[in-house]
Amino acid sequence: MIEVDGLTLIYGRGEAAVPAVAGLSMAVDSYELVSVVGPSGCGKTTLLFALDGLLTPTAGKIRIHGEEVRGVRRDVALILQDAGLLPWKTVRANAELALRVQGRKESATRVLADLGLAGFERRFPSELSEGMKRRVGIARALALQPRVMLMDEPTANLDSITREHIQNLILGLWWEMGFTGVLVTHDMEEAVFLGKRILVLSGRPARVVEVLDNPGMGEPGYRGTPEFMERVAHLRQVLGGNGP
Amino acid sequence: MILRYLVAMVVITAVWAGVSWLLEVVRGRQILPAPWDTAIAAGETLSVLATAFGTSALRFLIALAVAFALGLPLGLAVGFERKLDRYLSPLIYLLYPMPPVALLLFLYLAFGLGEVVRLVVVVMALFFQVVVAAQGAAKYVVPSHITAVRSAGATRWQIYRHVVLPATLPSVLTAARVSVGLGITMLYIAETKLGVLLGPGAGLGRFIEYYTFRGDIALAGVVGLALLGLLFYVVLELLERVLCRWKFVGARGGT
Numbered sequence: 001m002i003e004v005d006g007l008t009l010i011y012g013r014g015e016a017a018v019p020a021v022a023g024l025s026m027a028v029d030s031y032e033l034v035s036v037v038g039p040s041g042c043g044k045t046t047l048l049f050a051l052d053g054l055l056t057p058t059a060g061k062i063r064i065h066g067e068e069v070r071g072v073r074r075d076v077a078l079i080l081q082d083a084g085l086l087p088w089k090t091v092r093a094n095a096e097l098a099l100r101v102q103g104r105k106e107s108a109t110r111v112l113a114d115l116g117l118a119g120f121e122r123r124f125p126s127e128l129s130e131g132m133k134r135r136v137g138i139a140r141a142l143a144l145q146p147r148v149m150l151m152d153e154p155t156a157n158l159d160s161i162t163r164e165h166i167q168n169l170i171l172g173l174w175w176e177m178g179f180t181g182v183l184v185t186h187d188m189e190e191a192v193f194l195g196k197r198i199l200v201l202s203g204r205p206a207r208v209v210e211v212l213d214n215p216g217m218g219e220p221g222y223r224g225t226p227e228f229m230e231r232v233a234h235l236r237q238v239l240g241g242n243g244p
Numbered sequence: 245m246i247l248r249y250l251v252a253m254v255v256i257t258a259v260w261a262g263v264s265w266l267l268e269v270v271r272g273r274q275i276l277p278a279p280w281d282t283a284i285a286a287g288e289t290l291s292v293l294a295t296a297f298g299t300s301a302l303r304f305l306i307a308l309a310v311a312f313a314l315g316l317p318l319g320l321a322v323g324f325e326r327k328l329d330r331y332l333s334p335l336i337y338l339l340y341p342m343p344p345v346a347l348l349l350f351l352y353l354a355f356g357l358g359e360v361v362r363l364v365v366v367v368m369a370l371f372f373q374v375v376v377a378a379q380g381a382a383k384y385v386v387p388s389h390i391t392a393v394r395s396a397g398a399t400r401w402q403i404y405r406h407v408v409l410p411a412t413l414p415s416v417l418t419a420a421r422v423s424v425g426l427g428i429t430m431l432y433i434a435e436t437k438l439g440v441l442l443g444p445g446a447g448l449g450r451f452i453e454y455y456t457f458r459g460d461i462a463l464a465g466v467v468g469l470a471l472l473g474l475l476f477y478v479v480l481e482l483l484e485r486v487l488c489r490w491k492f493v494g495a496r497g498g499t
Binding site for chain 2: 049052054071072074077078080081082084085086087088089097098101102123124126127140144
């Protein structure tokens with residue numbers, strides 16, 4: 001369970017201060033997958049970094065499983081935009097990076113195999129396709145067996161086939177592992193495909209302007225249904241309102 | 245690669261022979277000993293020359309190691325920690341262009357004429373090269389790489405170990421490779437100016453100085469210096485290929 005109460009984040013001080021998030025409140029139930037959409041540069045990533053404990057709120061509180069977030073938590077994993085792989089580490093070393101940083105001895109062999117990366121353990125990121133890189137980034141988070149999964153645009157800049165593939169993968173993992181998830185995206189179809197609820201943020205500084213329920217999410221073949229299309233169209237209207 | 249170096253050596257030897265011959269014709273006497281004269285001279289003094297080469301190589305190796313051991317942590321910290329950057333960068337940039345040679349007298353007074361002072365001169369030259377290269381590279385570490393380890397709960401030390409050091413190593417090693425030339429020059433100066441009382445085996449610089457009036461032998465020492473530079477250049481390149489293997493896999497043309 002994630003609770004955010006009156007979260008405010010301001011970059012810089014004095015005259016140069018830029019508010020990124022202003023008085024944002026939200027809640028994510030345990031085992032719920034929520035997507036967050038908003039205009040680009042609205043502070044979505046800032047929100048996610050604050051949830052991960054990487055940024056200290058200027059005001060307001062974040063609680064995960066009832067405990068206030070002060071710094072990085074070991075039961076929370078973050079999947080970075082463009083995967084954030086370290087080019088000097090092999091696939092295996094990248095997948096086990098978070099484990100090793102935390103002083104854990106487990107291996108990522110199983111997770112890598114589950115994500116179809118068996119046999120690539122000794123390759124470097126520069127030798128992988130874009131989709132494989134994203135899967136390594138996901139493997140790194142999964143290896144931690146986290147209770148909370150934070151995802152920052154996990155399919156940005158992918159071709160549409162690979163994108164759907166990764167989206168299906170995330171949905172499958174959520175079913176299987178039952179983590180509590182927050183997925184930030186600017187892709188409206190992705191938001192509807194992967195969000196049991198969809199939070200719509202305002203432009204900078206970010207606040208929640210709408211919460212869209214999405215009960216059909218996760219059902220087989222949801223992507224093609226009128227229900228799905230309708231929600232995508234709705235989001236497009238809300239977000240397109242102030243023009244691209 | 246080895247073939248290309250051999251070709252280069254043949255070309256240089258040919259040019260050298262040509263220049264030597266030309267000078268002799270124009271000035272009416274031998275000015276620059278020919279390659280074969282030098283080779284014969286090298287053969288005559290082989291054991292002394294080998295000792296001088298070994299001494300210089302060891303001296304350069306120690307200086308390089310010390311310069312890395314001191315310069316790398318400092319450069320990385322100054323480049324990566326904003327506060328240190330603000331306060332220490334002006335200091336570094338003031339000291340960086342100052343040639344240690346200009347301070348020889350003071351170095352001599354401070355350290356005497358022993359082995360230490362010769363090392364200090366070479367270390368000073370290489371140290372700033374390493375510091376400046378490490379600082380420059382550490383400034384441009386990709387933020388998402390840092391976020392990747394920070395979000396796992398990395399300590400400051402772990403950020404350096406997993407991200408800052410490996411990210412900057414290729415450019416630091418390249419800078420070190422480029423600095424070999426400067427380092428060899430400094431080594432020569434240290435060994436000639438600060439080695440006056442020593443025998444010819446006390447380093448290539450001293451060897452060249454000792455045989456000032458035997459051009460052919462002195463020139464053999466100069467060739468020794470060139471080979472010493474080449475040796476370290478190659479060693480640093482191999483080191484980069486081993487330590488930064490990831491830099492060289494892209495060339496394999498993977499998908």
